[in-house]
Amino acid sequence: MKRYAIPFGIFAILLVFLGIGLRLKPQEVPSPFIGKPAPAFTLTRLEQADKTFSPQELRGKVWLLNVWASWCTSCRAEHPALVAFAKQVTVPIVGLNYMDAREDGSRWLDKLGNPYALSVFDSDGKVGTDYGVYGVPETFVIDRRGNIRLKLTGPVTPEIIKNTLLPLIRELDHA
Amino acid sequence: MRDRVATLLLWAALAPAAAQTADAALDRRVERVTAELRCLVCQNQTIADSHAELAVMLKRQVRDMLAHGASDRQAVDFMVQRYGDFVLYRPPVKAATWLLWFGPFALLLAGLALLFARLRARLREPDDDAFNEEFPA
Numbered sequence: 001m002k003r004y005a006i007p008f009g010i011f012a013i014l015l016v017f018l019g020i021g022l023r024l025k026p027q028e029v030p031s032p033f034i035g036k037p038a039p040a041f042t043l044t045r046l047e048q049a050d051k052t053f054s055p056q057e058l059r060g061k062v063w064l065l066n067v068w069a070s071w072c073t074s075c076r077a078e079h080p081a082l083v084a085f086a087k088q089v090t091v092p093i094v095g096l097n098y099m100d101a102r103e104d105g106s107r108w109l110d111k112l113g114n115p116y117a118l119s120v121f122d123s124d125g126k127v128g129t130d131y132g133v134y135g136v137p138e139t140f141v142i143d144r145r146g147n148i149r150l151k152l153t154g155p156v157t158p159e160i161i162k163n164t165l166l167p168l169i170r171e172l173d174h175a
Numbered sequence: 176m177r178d179r180v181a182t183l184l185l186w187a188a189l190a191p192a193a194a195q196t197a198d199a200a201l202d203r204r205v206e207r208v209t210a211e212l213r214c215l216v217c218q219n220q221t222i223a224d225s226h227a228e229l230a231v232m233l234k235r236q237v238r239d240m241l242a243h244g245a246s247d248r249q250a251v252d253f254m255v256q257r258y259g260d261f262v263l264y265r266p267p268v269k270a271a272t273w274l275l276w277f278g279p280f281a282l283l284l285a286g287l288a289l290l291f292a293r294l295r296a297r298l299r300e301p302d303d304d305a306f307n308e309e310f311p312a
């Protein structure tokens with residue numbers, strides 16, 4: 001009986017490691033921006049090319065930056081949740097239209113609904129790179145001081161909104 | 176006058192060649208820098224190897240930076256600031272990565288220690304009939 005104890009023990013340990021490995025999400029890379037100032041930029045607005053936007057304009061407000069593109073299928077999956085979310089909250093959601101074409105982006109919003117207070121147009125992805133974007137959609141929560149407090153990679157779901165975004169926004173709004 | 180024409184002609188002949196060698200040198204640097212960086216979309220590939228859209232764009236950005244006089248170090252730091260240590264194929268040695276860097280050696284030492292302990296124990300009490308059981312003399 002005793003001679004089986006060691007192999008069995010090793011097997012159990014391997015099983016535990018395998019279990020941990022299955023739960024890891026290597027595609028979720030920790031962002032180096034948490035707690036740091038949101039990178040500054042000035043970009044033209046997607047639907048009003050003659051107007052610009054930069055994050056300083058929202059200093060003193062809690063706001064969200066959502067990176068999206070018309071070519072991004074996960075953005076399409078996320079979109080209904082985002083539209084519903086925009087109706088629930090008063091914080092502005094700014095869209096960063098990433099490596100897209102202006103007409104395609106505008107058409108996408110016309111067709112599927114526009115949850116954004118405004119969208120900015122980042123055609124060459126430079127601003128996206130400054131925010132460490134690597135998989136659209138991505139969502140950043142930015143506090144009144146202009147610091148990034150949360151970064152989500154991948155589609156926002158009703159569960160994430162209920163369990164993560166809404167509590168955080170409430171907390172930041174009253175801080 | 177003739178000298179000047181000759182110089183001009185020489186220049187015209189040499190300039191593209193000079194540009195080409197400069198380009199090739201830049202290509203090599205871009206290759207060297209991006210081979211150290213992980214593509215975050217296809218995590219087991221370097222940015223140099225990957226054809227993912229993100230990798231292609233980052234390669235272009237690295238190339239721009241180097242062409243505008245940034246050092247290799249600056250280009251790598253640019254990426255680390257944005258994507259974290261995770262983009263480095265050779266993670267820096269710091270408290271958070273000690274286990275990663277030294278864990279395998281610790282395991283190796285533990286294994287060797289165990290092996291030696293066992294061997295020594297076996298030498299001390301040679302077990303004489305273990306072989307004779309199956310091969311009787």
